[in-house]
Amino acid sequence: MVSFTIAAAQYPIDRLADWDAYEAKLTRWVDQAAEAGASLAVFPEYGAMELASLDPATMGDLALSIETVSALLPRVDKLHAALAARTGMHLLAASAPRKDADGRFRNAARLFAPNGRSGVQEKLVMTRFEREEWNVAPGTALRVFDTALGRLAVTICYDSEFPLLARACVEAGAEVLLVPSCTDTLHGYWRVRIGSQARALEGQCFAVQSPTVGEAGWSPAVDVNRGAAAIYGPPDRAMPEDGVLAKGTEGVAQWVFAAVDTTRVTELRADGGVLNVRHWAEQPGAAPLPPVEIVDLR
Numbered sequence: 128m129v130s131f132t133i134a135a136a137q138y139p140i141d142r143l144a145d146w147d148a149y150e151a152k153l154t155r156w157v158d159q160a161a162e163a164g165a166s167l168a169v170f171p172e173y174g175a176m177e178l179a180s181l182d183p184a185t186m187g188d189l190a191l192s193i194e195t196v197s198a199l200l201p202r203v204d205k206l207h208a209a210l211a212a213r214t215g216m217h218l219l220a221a222s223a224p225r226k227d228a229d230g231r232f233r234n235a236a237r238l239f240a241p242n243g244r245s246g247v248q249e250k251l252v253m254t255r256f257e258r259e260e261w262n263v264a265p266g267t268a269l270r271v272f273d274t275a276l277g278r279l280a281v282t283i284c285y286d287s288e289f290p291l292l293a294r295a296c297v298e299a300g301a302e303v304l305l306v307p308s309c310t311d312t313l314h315g316y317w318r319v320r321i322g323s324q325a326r327a328l329e330g331q332c333f334a335v336q337s338p339t340v341g342e343a344g345w346s347p348a349v350d351v352n353r354g355a356a357a358i359y360g361p362p363d364r365a366m367p368e369d370g371v372l373a374k375g376t377e378g379v380a381q382w383v384f385a386a387v388d389t390t391r392v393t394e395l396r397a398d399g400g401v402l403n404v405r406h407w408a409e410q411p412g413a414a415p416l417p418p419v420e421i422v423d424l425r
Contacts, residue, residue, distance in 0.1 A: 130388040131276055133303075134165035135335050135356035135373075138221065139380040140343040142180040149178060150206060160382055161214040167276055168382075169337040172234070172250075172284045172309040174221025175203060176349045189261060189347045193224040193232055200225055204237060204245070211239040217274055217424075219305050219337075222250070222283055224263060231264040236281050236307055238272055238424065246272050246422040248281035252289055261348070270420045271299045277389045284308040287322035287336075290329060295416040297330035297404060302389040304334040308354060316354040316377075324370055327359045331395045331404050333372075333387050334359045340378050353378065358385035363399045365391055 136156065143149050160168040178196045185191035200223055207220045222236040234250035234257070249266020250257075257263040269292060272279045280296035280303070287293065287306045296304065304326055308319045320336060327334040338354025357374035360366045373385035396404045407413060 129277065129390045130386065131166035132164045132384055132386050133335055133358055134160035134163065134168040135337040135358055135375075135383045136168065136170050137338060137340045137354070137356045137375045137379060137381050137383065138171050138174045139341040140174070140177045140339055140346065140349050140352060142343065142345055143177055146181060146202075149181070153206060154210065156382075157210045157214060157216070157218065161216055163382065163384055165216060165384060167217045167219075169219045169305050169307060169335050170221035171337045171339045172222045172236070172307040173349055174307075174309070174339055175223035176346060177343070178203070179346060179348070186345055187347060192346070192348060193261070194226070196223050197226040197232065204239075207237070207239045208243065208245065211241045212243060215241045217241065217276060219281065219307065222307055232262070233264050233266050234283060235266070236283055238279065238281065240274055240424040242424075244424040246270060246424055248283065250283040250286055251292060252285050254285050268420055269295055269417050270422050271296050271301050273421060273423045273425050275425055277302045279303050279305060281305045281307070282326070284310070284319055287319055287326055287334075290326065291414055291416055293326040293330055294407065295419050297332060298416060299419040299421065301330070302332050302392045303387070304330065304332060306334055306336045308336055308338045309349060309352065310338060310354055311351040313353050319354075320357070323357075324359050327370060328361050329403050329407070331361045331363070331399060332392050333389075340380055356381075356383040358383065358387065360387070360391070361395060361399070361403070363395050363401065365394075
């Protein structure tokens, strides 16, 4: 498949009464995307932090709240896998802090294919908040996912602002970059948006931004959330002049949809008005790129 519809979530952080409320919410969101014809649904960075509200005793504690969320991840992932199988969609679950064997937490986004396979991309470059206050550790591996929809890569929020990460994925064949984000100011939203659009331009590919939205005063981690979901492409032939295929209304809980055709990526890289991908190495000082692991989800 080369032509399909993408759903990007502007996802609100809610205070949940219990697990059933979370399951009902996620199922409703996934079903809405499926009913609109989406083949790929993208949820935001740290959207899973709403699960911290299931433990009122610790939800207001920055350190303890991520323990709660991490402990729930096996159950969360089982639910996403079931929804992907039932709807036939690929789902990028909202990223979550995952406690690893070394005792450190890492920000992990999980991609679920409808055939039961899944893959994980960790955030690689930590923001100041993650480093200085939250003690979230960086991941180490950069991955590209082979799927029935084409080659997908994930650059989580701040990672989208570092071009060599996306460039390595592009050289490994990525056609669509998924950019889950969580920003508490419009400055942060615009940094990720500009990064996403720049990566789409440089990589002559699609980029999908999905943010958290709304206020959650009970949470010290995701108390304020600003942003708008969008699907971007390079501003070139057969694409919108500004590269914006679709964009939501800032701050509103909603899905944003766009149809994409990855044959356009192939065509533009071969014969676009410009050839950013081919000409990358002509930059003075073009740096060596990090290695990329290919994960087969087909």
